[in-house]
Every structure is written in structure tokens, then in C-alpha cells.
Amino acid sequence: METTASTAMETKDVHSYANADEVRVRHVSLDLTVDFERKILSGATLLQIEPVDGVKPTKLVVDTRDLQIRSALASIDGVDFAETTFTLAPADPMLGSALTIALPEGAKSVRVDYETSPAASGLQWLEPAQTAGKKHPFLFPQSQAIHARSWIPLQDSPGVRVTYQAVIRVAEPLRAVMSAETLDKGPREFRFQLDKPIPPYLIALAAGDIAYEAISERTGVYAEPSVVEGAAKEFEDVDSMLQKAEALFGPYRWGRYDILVLPPSFPFGGME
Structure with a gap:
């Protein structure tokens, strides 16, 4: 336009x-x-x-x-x-x-x-x-x-x-x-x-002691090494949720869906 x-x-x-x-x-x-x-x-x-x-x-x-x-x-x-x-x-x-x-x-x-x-x-x-x-x-x-x-x-x-x-x-x-x-x-x-x-x-940016664990080929979790395994377990259903959404609305347009879990002192919550 x-x-x-x-x-x-x-x-x-x-x-x-x-x-x-x-x-x-x-x-x-x-x-x-x-x-x-x-x-x-x-x-x-x-x-x-x-x-x-x-x-x-x-x-x-x-x-x-x-x-x-x-x-x-x-x-x-x-x-x-x-x-x-x-x-x-x-x-x-x-x-x-x-x-x-x-x-x-x-x-x-x-x-x-x-x-x-x-x-x-x-x-x-x-x-x-x-x-x-x-x-x-x-x-x-x-x-x-x-x-x-x-x-x-x-x-x-x-x-x-x-x-x-x-x-x-x-x-x-x-x-x-x-x-x-x-x-x-x-x-x-x-x-x-x-x-x-x-x-x-x-x-958005984050820098620190950050590890990564894959959930699927297109989803995964970034977090501190001591919590990344548990975070990946918490979000293990993310790819199936994407598949359900795609069945309703078409292919996911952003390629990957990775989640960053911030340190415990992070004071906010939400997604967009």
C-alpha cells in the first residue's frame, strides 16, 4: 500500500x-x-x-x-x-x-x-x-x-x-x-x-548464559542451562498447538516458534 x-x-x-x-x-x-x-x-x-x-x-x-x-x-x-x-x-x-x-x-x-x-x-x-x-x-x-x-x-x-x-x-x-x-x-x-x-x-533481545532445547523441528525453548530441560517439558505441546491453529487458519507465517524463558527475577508476563 x-x-x-x-x-x-x-x-x-x-x-x-x-x-x-x-x-x-x-x-x-x-x-x-x-x-x-x-x-x-x-x-x-x-x-x-x-x-x-x-x-x-x-x-x-x-x-x-x-x-x-x-x-x-x-x-x-x-x-x-x-x-x-x-x-x-x-x-x-x-x-x-x-x-x-x-x-x-x-x-x-x-x-x-x-x-x-x-x-x-x-x-x-x-x-x-x-x-x-x-x-x-x-x-x-x-x-x-x-x-x-x-x-x-x-x-x-x-x-x-x-x-x-x-x-x-x-x-x-x-x-x-x-x-x-x-x-x-x-x-x-x-x-x-x-x-x-x-x-x-x-x-527483542536477550544476552546471558542461555541454552537451547528443541521441542520439534520448528519449536524450542531458550533458557538458562539449569532450567532449560524443565522449560522444554512445560512447553512440549507447543508444536501440536501450532498444528491445530494451522488447521483452522493456514500455515504459520513466522517460520519458527521459539520461546525464551527469562530468569526468575523477570517481573512481567504475556505474549504477542
């Missing part, structure tokens, strides 16, 4: 600074290193953008919260990048800061180099004592509803759907998992890709 300026403006999200009525982020590429000692993520996010029909945007405005922005670069062809100017607005206690990036004519990609804050509202850093194994730290984001902006500079609105890919680096023997297909399982470097558009708050 073609995006027009009028339809985009009708769906303006008052909890986002994004100029989605002028330009939309369509794909997000993450290249991040997990630093458990400093309790930060550092690296870069590349945003592939698309102008709204009939608009020639001169800037991209994305949402941030407590991010230290090192540089912004823009590209017309997605290959050659050049530094561009950016402005980080004063922070609002609820919405964070608007990051405004100047766009050269015809720009198709923007890259932001940055690091998060130890106090990032969307990143939960667990000490070893808060895990089941008690040996290693653990990280997971809680991006709902508007906390993705605290670890990714993007248009943090559910009205902006994106695909994404990621390279996540962690120290051995830790592992990273995401809400996406795993392309490379490390060690130290993990690669992911999701080719179905989702709202930004569903970009």
Missing part, C-alpha cells in the same frame, strides 16, 4: 517525535556490543528510509532517550556514507529527545553511531544473583510501550513497521538471542534477521 502525506498525518503519534508524515524508516540494521561491566550497548544503527509520496524530506527525526550520539552519516546508495549534521533536542522526561538528522537529496540510508546509558529505561541489567544459575549477568530489553528509543534511535511508534537485522557481540561464554531468525550462532558474535515488518517495541 502506498503511503501518502495525508494518511500519515492522520495517524500522528503524539508520543513520538518522528516526522513519519515526511519520511518512514523501513528497515533497521543493528551492530551492537553488549558491555556488562559498564551496563551499556555501543555501536551503530543503520536506518533505511523511504520518503512519503509527494514529499522531498530534508531531515529525518527519530526518537531517542538518554543516548550519547557520536555521529550521524547519510548515504544515497546505501554503500558510501558521509557525515551529516544532527541536532539532539533537550530531553523531555517522558518522551526523551528528538534527534534531527539532515538528509542530502535522495538519501536512502542513515547511520547513527552511539552508546546507551546505564540508566536506559528499556534495558534491564541483571546481576548474577538475580539469575537462576547465579554465575553470569543477564540482559533483556523491555521496549513496550516507548522504550525502544532508549537503546535504538528510531521512529519509536507502533504505526511505523520495520524489518530488521542485527549483529550482537557478547563475551564468551554468553549468548545472544533475538525475536528474529538466527543466521550465525557465535561465539562472541551473533547475527539475526527478520523479514516481516513489526512495530519497534517488538524488537
Whole structure:
């Protein structure tokens, strides 16, 4: 469906600074290193953008919260990048800061180099004592509803759907998992890709002492080693549930259905 300026403006999200009525982020590429000692993520996010029909945007405005922005670069062809100017607005206690990036004519990609804050509202850093194994730290984001902006500079609105890919680096023997297909399982470097558009708050990550146990060819459980076997037993009926759903509604569209069981100090519950 073609995006027009009028339809985009009708769906303006008052909890986002994004100029989605002028330009939309369509794909997000993450290249991040997990630093458990400093309790930060550092690296870069590349945003592939698309102008709204009939608009020639001169800037991209994305949402941030407590991010230290090192540089912004823009590209017309997605290959050659050049530094561009950016402005980080004063922070609002609820919405964070608007990051405004100047766009050269015809720009198709923007890259932001940055690091998060130890106090990032969307990143939960667990000490070893808060895990089941008690040996290693653990990280997971809680991006709902508007906390993705605290670890990714993007248009943090559910009205902006994106695909994404990621390279996540962690120290051995830790592992990273995401809400996406795993392309490379490390060690130290993990690669992911999701080719179905989702709202930004569903970009999920976990890093820690994580094991995997298969339930079937397309389902399985990620959890700490001490609980993964019991977790797989708890969810042993997941594949049969998928089969029943497929009999009613057609083939499951997401390929795999894997479940992440978080450490016992995880304070939320739900699925989407």
C-alpha cells in the first residue's frame, strides 16, 4: 500500500517525535556490543528510509532517550556514507529527545553511531544473583510501550513497521538471542534477521548464559542451562498447538516458534 502525506498525518503519534508524515524508516540494521561491566550497548544503527509520496524530506527525526550520539552519516546508495549534521533536542522526561538528522537529496540510508546509558529505561541489567544459575549477568530489553528509543534511535511508534537485522557481540561464554531468525550462532558474535515488518517495541533481545532445547523441528525453548530441560517439558505441546491453529487458519507465517524463558527475577508476563 502506498503511503501518502495525508494518511500519515492522520495517524500522528503524539508520543513520538518522528516526522513519519515526511519520511518512514523501513528497515533497521543493528551492530551492537553488549558491555556488562559498564551496563551499556555501543555501536551503530543503520536506518533505511523511504520518503512519503509527494514529499522531498530534508531531515529525518527519530526518537531517542538518554543516548550519547557520536555521529550521524547519510548515504544515497546505501554503500558510501558521509557525515551529516544532527541536532539532539533537550530531553523531555517522558518522551526523551528528538534527534534531527539532515538528509542530502535522495538519501536512502542513515547511520547513527552511539552508546546507551546505564540508566536506559528499556534495558534491564541483571546481576548474577538475580539469575537462576547465579554465575553470569543477564540482559533483556523491555521496549513496550516507548522504550525502544532508549537503546535504538528510531521512529519509536507502533504505526511505523520495520524489518530488521542485527549483529550482537557478547563475551564468551554468553549468548545472544533475538525475536528474529538466527543466521550465525557465535561465539562472541551473533547475527539475526527478520523479514516481516513489526512495530519497534517488538524488537527483542536477550544476552546471558542461555541454552537451547528443541521441542520439534520448528519449536524450542531458550533458557538458562539449569532450567532449560524443565522449560522444554512445560512447553512440549507447543508444536501440536501450532498444528491445530494451522488447521483452522493456514500455515504459520513466522517460520519458527521459539520461546525464551527469562530468569526468575523477570517481573512481567504475556505474549504477542
